Amino acid sequence: MTDSAAPPRKGRPRNADADEAILAATRTVLAEQGWGGLTMGDVAARAGVAKTTLYRRWPSKNELVVSAVAVLFDELEMADLGSLQADIEAVVQQFADLLAQPESRSALLALFAEATRDPALRLRVREAITDPQKQLVRQGRAAAQARGELPPDENPAQARADVDVIFDTIAGAVEHRMLVTGEPASPEWIRRFTTLLLTPMTAPESH
Template sequence: MTDSTATPRKGRPRNADADRAILAATRAVLAELGWGGLTMGDVAVRAGVAKTTLYRRWPSKNDLVVSAVAVLFDELEMADLGSLRADIEAVVRQFADLLALPESQAALLALFAEATRDPALRQRVREAIIEPQKCLVRQGRAAAQARGELPPDTSPAQAREDVDIIFDTIAGAVEHRILITGEPASPEWITRFTTLLLTPLTQP
């Protein structure tokens, strides 16, 4: 689902187990030491690999942390459950469960805080995390249109704007609920949120 690793370089084949260990170690160090305390050396020691191994895969700390966060979203999916309501509730529940994990919370908060100060990092977050996740919105929206639950697009620009707004609404609401207020996304909350989201979407 996401661009969870940097662009592969020519040479020795990638080791998936090593990649997973490195990305997990990155999130662990980030949770313990924060962005400022994280170094490539710390991650290499925690993952049990040589520091040069990290730099062959991720040329910078920014690339490494973005990949470590992006891979968390790989399991999110927009399953076609037969109705737009069911599809939205399912993806919101997956997203909420992901954000409830301590490693997800620490990694996301540190990454987003640093991105507010670093335009290049912010752009990398958009490319590797945000844009791939908008594919879920496009999939769910297309399925709902095929079922007749949503009207067809009037233009490509309108379609892009709708996807952006839907994504921002879902991501913003769930992240605020979990990361900012610390409240759980209960089944009742998800149902109510979905109802509020669907009302304007399904109006003629």
């Protein structure tokens, strides 16, 4: 009788603590040295791991930096707080808090600046950071539709386009506020921005 069980995986299992240390070291070195100054050797030394360990996990500098920044966005969540206004204000505050951290801000700026010159890197940023975060918008819309705040989606293509526009509007406004003008995203600003965003979305349709 043939044993159908899957063969054991070769090699050592990945160490979550080592991964976390490597990604944190990547953001630190990126903030200190910039994209051009960051090397895999510097990251390995800062994280206290061998370069071979680093390359086994991330075969290139691009993949390493994208992962180091993407993990920050994994912490964002769209909580169901009972209203679309409250839900969006909460996630915008989370995003603003992320950008308020000097190391996170520096790493994000360095990655985005390099991505403007590297189409392959830009694609990886979209795949690993931008597109996954659009799920937050979809979750917020679904919760609002379940509460009756928004009408159900009748056209899937239009719904996808709406999600793209809403995401771009939120991300673009917060990033411009904090990274370009250098102004804080205060609770008052977040409330005003969210109100302006939602007014056309929640206004009753005229017949």
